[in-house]
Amino acid sequence: MSNLLVFGRTGQVARELQQLAPVLALGRDAADLAQSGACAAAIHAHRPRAVINAAAYTGVDRAEDEEPLATAINGVAPTEMALTCAALNIPLVHISTDYVFPGTGDSPWAPGDMTAPANAYGRSKLAGEHGIRATGASHVILRTSWVFSTHGSNFVKTMLRLSDTRDQISVVDDQIGGPTPARAIAAACLAIAQQLQDAPEKTGTYHFSGAPDASWCSFARGVFSLTGRPTRVQAIPTSAYPTPAARPLNSRFECNTTTSVFGLPRPDWHAGLRECLTELGVST
Numbered sequence: 229m230s231n232l233l234v235f236g237r238t239g240q241v242a243r244e245l246q247q248l249a250p251v252l253a254l255g256r257d258a259a260d261l262a263q264s265g266a267c268a269a270a271i272h273a274h275r276p277r278a279v280i281n282a283a284a285y286t287g288v289d290r291a292e293d294e295e296p297l298a299t300a301i302n303g304v305a306p307t308e309m310a311l312t313c314a315a316l317n318i319p320l321v322h323i324s325t326d327y328v329f330p331g332t333g334d335s336p337w338a339p340g341d342m343t344a345p346a347n348a349y350g351r352s353k354l355a356g357e358h359g360i361r362a363t364g365a366s367h368v369i370l371r372t373s374w375v376f377s378t379h380g381s382n383f384v385k386t387m388l389r390l391s392d393t394r395d396q397i398s399v400v401d402d403q404i405g406g407p408t409p410a411r412a413i414a415a416a417c418l419a420i421a422q423q424l425q426d427a428p429e430k431t432g433t434y435h436f437s438g439a440p441d442a443s444w445c446s447f448a449r450g451v452f453s454l455t456g457r458p459t460r461v462q463a464i465p466t467s468a469y470p471t472p473a474a475r476p477l478n479s480r481f482e483c484n485t486t487t488s489v490f491g492l493p494r495p496d497w498h499a500g501l502r503e504c505l506t507e508l509g510v511s512t
């Protein structure tokens with residue numbers, strides 16, 4: 229799709245968007261989301277047919293000490309994007325997160341379930357969701373989880389790096405979610421942006437995560453199984469790996485509405501992982 233504006237340039241999904249389509253991707257130098265007015269100015273300057281927000285403050289632990297900055301980037305900036313998109317009558321696709329939920333229980337979270345973030349990062353992302361909805365813009369808030377790719381820092385690359393020097397790695401086994409290839413998220417965003425132009429009534433909040441659901445421990449074992457590395461993965465509880473920000477134990481998503489409305493099934497993370505490892509030059 230031509231004339232598609234993407235906020236974010238170096239993040240996992242932003243990098244995949246640039247590989248999949250002729251988009252205009254703006255980094256911090258061109259649109260600093262922490263600066264009031266930057267997003268509106270960029271949208272007015274480029275007058276795109278649609279906007280995808282793939283930029284975010286993603287330092288989950290750091291956000292505990294920098295919540296105002298996280299909220300400016302994850303809350304205020306997306307709201308400004310939506311206000312501008314509403315004024316110009318163009319759709320916005322915004323990527324959100326499983327962290328808006330409390331992370332309790334064991335049932336998959338549906339888009340309409342009650343939100344209750346357990347940390348500052350989750351609160352900042354929820355602020356963005358509330359702000360976007362309040363503008364009346366044609367939009368899709370696409371919540372996703374456990375993103376991985378060949379780009380940047382992510383769980384898959386961390387496991388590979390650690391296995392270079394360790395025979396055994398301890399990984400939490402009581403956090404459950406859907407590992408999601410960044411390429412699949414990017415492709416979903418492109419499809420949704422196109423459909424929103426033709427059918428703005430599809431506006432709403434949707435979930436998109438990889439299948440099947442897994443624990444971080446089983447995800448790590450999947451990495452080493454595919455690569456044939458002998459690294460042992462020891463299952464530990466979250467309580468044995470304390471972090472400044474609380475992590476959700478339950479990040480399962482109900483994604484049926486996304487499939488029925490947009491024709492986007494949950495991506496198979498095993499296939500996405502195999503593709504990722506191949507691109508990283510790791511034998512499978």
